[in-house]
Amino acid sequence: MRLGAIATYPVKSCRRLEHGRATVHRWGLDGDRRWMVTDGTGRMLTQREEPRMTQIRPEIVGGALVLRAEGAGELRVPAQPADLEPITIWRTTVPLSRVGEEADVWLSAVLERKVRLYYLDDPTRRPINPDYSTPDDRVSLADGYPLLLANSASLAALNDWLAEESPNEGPLPMTRFRPNAVVDGAAPWAEDEWLGRRVRIGAVTFRVPKPCDRCVITTTDQETGARGREPLRTLARHRNVNQGLLFGVNLIPDGRGEIAVGDEVAVLD
Structure with missing residues (x-):
């Protein structure tokens, strides 16, 4: 098995950056999900509510x-850093730096x-959900875990x-699933067997705490923002585990x- 692709998402729910290599920190890949957009009341905003976020293209240039x-x-x-404000991300409140009026005006116009x-x-x-982590584990502004890994053979499956059940909406690219790392050379759904174990990518080891339960973002074309019904409808038929529609694993x-x-x-352990 080999690492086939690496991506980061500097602004949560906005366009990806693709990389040939990346530095891994305990909280995630360097530059990944360090910025986040909220609505006017300070509530987290993602593609779930605003698919036009796919049209915002971030890049890290000279540290900015x-x-x-x-x-x-x-x-x-x-x-x-700037003035800190408490922002709720799912079930936790995290102090974040307010970037400023110029950024707010630009994004509001877009x-x-x-x-x-x-x-x-x-x-x-x-911190990360203590049910799946140690007290020292941390995560940036990703939904819950530092990295998401997907298997190219599982996407092919x-x-x-x-192709059989919904040909008008396929095939789908891996970008729909917004992974940080894509593995090539594994069997389809091999990642199901990695749960509770460790994987090593190059010289870095990762724990695999749980699978990823997919949401409406996967139905959004990451290039145009158009939204369909797949892959959730097909995942519901084939990958529904305890009402979770599974694709990929957290690291x-x-x-x-x-x-x-x-x-x-x-795969270790």
């Missing part, structure tokens, strides 16, 4: 965040609604189902290191 969108030019946002931009200046601030790094496309992937 650069945002681009068609017709809006670009905005440069420094990565620096999304045609009042929004705010926040920065996680200290990525060691947010899903696309085979789509928690054991330490810091670097991973690169082409690295060997091995």
Whole structure:
């Protein structure tokens, strides 16, 4: 098995960045999900409610965040701490730095609604669900875990189902699932057997605490923002486990290191 692709998402729910290599921290990949958009009341905003977030293209340039969108030019946002405000992310409240009025105005114009931009200046601030982690584990602004790993053979199997059952909406690209790491050379759904074990990518080891339960974001075309019914309808037929529609597995790094496309992937324990 080999690592086939690496991606980060600097702003939660916005466009991806693809990489040949990446630094792994205990909280996730370098630069991954350090910024987050909220609505005008400070509530977390994602593609679940706002698929137009797919049209915001972030990039990290010289340590700063650069945002681009068609017709809006670009905005440069420094990565620096500022006044902290308590923001609720699912069931936890995390102090985040308010980026500022210029970023809020730019994003509000792109999304045609009042929004705010926040920065996680200290990525060691947010703990992981203690049911699946140790007290020292941390996560950035990802939904719950530092990395998401997907299996290219599982996507091929899903696309085979789509070809038979929903041909008008397939095949789907891996970008629909927004993984950080994609493994090539495994059997379809091999990742189901990795739960509770460790995997090694290059020289970095990761725990596999739980599978990933998929949401409506997977029905959103990551290039256009258009939304359909798949893959959730087909996952509901074939990958429904305790009302969770499963695709991919979450990872928690054991330490810091670097991973690169082409690295060997091995299952340990």
